[in-house]
Amino acid sequence: MKKTAIIPLRKDSKGIPGKNKKKMLGRPLFSWVLTEAIFSDLDTIYIFTDDKEIVSFIEKEYHWTLKVKALLRNAANATDTASTESAMLEFAEQIDYDFDILCLLQATSAMTTATAINAVLDKIEIEKYDSALTVVNTHRFSWNADGTPQNYDVFNRPRRQDFEGLLIENGAAYATTKAAFVHSKNRVSAKTGLVQMPENTLVEIDSMTDWKIVEELLTSRLKKAKKHHRIDYLVLDVDGVFTNGQVFYSAEGELAKAFDMRDGMGLEILRQNQVEVVVMTSENSPLVAQRMKKLQIENTFLGVKDKYAFLQHFVKEKNTSFNALAYIGDDVNDLANICAVGWSFAPANATEIVKQNADYLLTKVSAAGAIREACEWIMKYNERY
Incomplete structure (x- = not known):
């Protein structure tokens, strides 16, 4: 029917x-x-x-x-x-x-x-x-x-x-x-x-x-609905997580974003410890695409406005669950995922509503060690599994 x-x-x-x-x-x-x-x-x-x-x-x-x-x-x-x-x-x-x-x-x-x-x-x-x-x-x-x-x-x-x-x-x-x-x-x-x-x-x-x-x-x-499992995926927003949220524009449009090289190293080490990295951002930025290519993050999704629905789709495609996901976000469009995944993190300079709902408030701010701190926390956490 x-x-x-x-x-x-x-x-x-x-x-x-x-x-x-x-x-x-x-x-x-x-x-x-x-x-x-x-x-x-x-x-x-x-x-x-x-x-x-x-x-x-x-x-x-x-x-x-x-x-x-x-x-x-x-x-x-x-x-x-x-x-x-x-x-x-x-x-x-x-x-x-x-x-x-x-x-x-x-x-x-x-x-x-x-x-x-x-x-x-x-x-x-x-x-x-x-x-x-x-x-x-x-x-x-x-x-x-x-x-x-x-x-x-x-x-x-x-x-x-x-x-x-x-x-x-x-x-x-x-x-x-x-x-x-x-x-x-x-x-x-x-x-x-x-x-x-x-x-x-x-x-x-x-x-x-x-x-x-x-x-x-x-x-x-x-x-x-949260249950604590081994973390198999780390999902990250970009602006306000990889970057400090600032964007430099020229007359031609988006000109520059600043990324922390130590965050990139943290993600590389995390992948060596069998945790896949996923990037999901509402912006459709060539600069972000270029940076993620440099970091060899294959699961990069740009222009995603409904992050929660798309993450459900991703979970189904990968035959995993929200409980096996960690998420780092900083603003209201990350809130549903912050509330839903097994472990959620907020940079120290995230918006107040996100900090109130995240499972773990990082001591570092975005683009200055927040991702690296989360990577090290996840590796220690996964040791028990």
Whole structure:
């Protein structure tokens, strides 16, 4: 069965201006659910948006996967009053209903996981439901506006462990067969299956308070998944790690960056101790490419804006895990990787938010021994393995 997902995004947002592109842990909000979708059982994921900047970002950033595509939606169908179902119908018509299962994912549900997406798909593909959605079981007592209880007897208040609770939509994932969607023109219909997700996934992002809560939840989830293994890969940012963050420009463009030769020697020694070196930077700099060629670092990736998604791709390609990775970063676009890898390092002159989340704060600043210090730490650490 062809399993296709739509992630509808609107350019404008009144609650949080530019919400979908706003950086959460250094990544655009929509990239959190998109990355989970990429590494799920979905065959194709469409970003359906009226924002040409997002379309351009998708086309440039996710070249390493054939799963992701971007389509422009009609501006008249991307207003505050337009329904999600109307966007789904427009999308289905644009792709000529070329799917067997249509999955709706929402960027405001940043806690969505590939596991939850797969479970929703399985409800249809394996368990033969017509549609499915994710829910949360909340043990809250609810009331009607007229002052009457909805889900319990006030004179026999149940203990939490004896209370079945309420199943509430969390807005994370929906799926429907083509036949059910064509008939109902709705995200769910007919025989509907439910997939339970943890209670903390109930928070959808409609305000800055929601934003801060979800950002903390994502940070906690990444850090809790850490397990300490032998370090097989050291992944490094460039500006602010290899260099001090300064760039010299001429009229022709980028002119010079300063690198520490001792860092290069540290990386060479590290590779002699069976630790592969990986360089990942958001800049597409010929100077960086030349320096990494000199250092014989084959795994050099330039122009990577979504570092977390690309690192997941790298981990899968190398058949390794985040726990076998160390990472050195200095700014917000490194945050997700800083929180996710087995060991993360921050130079002494990194931004405060990175220093707060890194596992190890180096005593040396960037371009003045920070990488060398991390290399020596990793070699000592690996001795136990």
